[in-house]
Amino acid sequence: MIIDQKQIRISKTARYFISGKHSEKIDSVWIVLHGYGQLAQDFIKYFKPVADESTIIIAPEALNRFYLKGFDGKVGAAWMTKENRVEEIADYIGYLDSIYEEVICNGNFRNARVTALGFSQGSAAAFRWIINSSRKIDRLILWGGGIPPETDLNLSRDLLNSIELKIVAGDKDQFITEEQIGKEIERLKKSKLIYQLYRFNGGHEINPGALRQLK
Numbered sequence: 348m349i350i351d352q353k354q355i356r357i358s359k360t361a362r363y364f365i366s367g368k369h370s371e372k373i374d375s376v377w378i379v380l381h382g383y384g385q386l387a388q389d390f391i392k393y394f395k396p397v398a399d400e401s402t403i404i405i406a407p408e409a410l411n412r413f414y415l416k417g418f419d420g421k422v423g424a425a426w427m428t429k430e431n432r433v434e435e436i437a438d439y440i441g442y443l444d445s446i447y448e449e450v451i452c453n454g455n456f457r458n459a460r461v462t463a464l465g466f467s468q469g470s471a472a473a474f475r476w477i478i479n480s481s482r483k484i485d486r487l488i489l490w491g492g493g494i495p496p497e498t499d500l501n502l503s504r505d506l507l508n509s510i511e512l513k514i515v516a517g518d519k520d521q522f523i524t525e526e527q528i529g530k531e532i533e534r535l536k537k538s539k540l541i542y543q544l545y546r547f548n549g550g551h552e553i554n555p556g557a558l559r560q561l562k
Contacts, residue, residue: 354434361410363446364391367403369454375402376451376459378443382467382491384415384423390466393553397562403456407446409472410439426472439472440479447482457483464488466553467522471495477510478503486511488561491520491551493531500538512542515557517549 364387377397381390387408394404409424427435451457463484465473470492477484478498487510514531516523535542547557
């Protein structure tokens with residue numbers, strides 16, 4: 348039996364959440380990408396410590412939702428899996444570009460400082476978006492997650508060194524070992540990338556105190 352794989356592009360309704368109101372005082376926009384199994388409407392609440400009258404927080408929700416346990420109950424979302432990964436990455440890059448256009452460009456926030464923050468699985472999603480998009484990002488924060496292993500950092504050196512790159516990790520993060528952090532830093536150094544490392548006392552979480560330091 349011969350089986351061929353075919354692909355078709357479709358329209359899909361996605362959702363994102365915003366904290367903050369349109370104002371002439373807005374000079375900072377944060378685009379925050381949640382981790383595996385989270386939902387954007389819950390994730391955005393962690394950013395209350397940096398939300399003020401001059402800041403807008405945008406929390407896109409990953410396109411793939413699923414029940415966290417069994418066939419009912421609490422729902423989470425994921426940016427991608429290993430299945431059909433290239434197409435899923437392309438889909439969420441296009442999706443994030445669309446949100447950027449709708450909120451930042453059409454909202455007249457072009458002159459605002461734009462921060463992209465990825466937490467856990469969202470770190471890889473944010474990183475892939477930045478290096479594959481022409482959208483202006485001033486700062487990239489990878490929190491509790493790493494750089495995608497397939498990335499050739501040498502090819503993206505100029506772009507990454509033109510923005511602020513910050514790595515954030517808790518000293519008790521159950522998903523990231525000190526050895527992994529060391530290897531990530533060595534990788535950055537080898538590619539001659541400029542970065543800042545922030546550590547905080549805590550686990551795999553958005554720590555309010557650490558977040559305020561990045562404001």
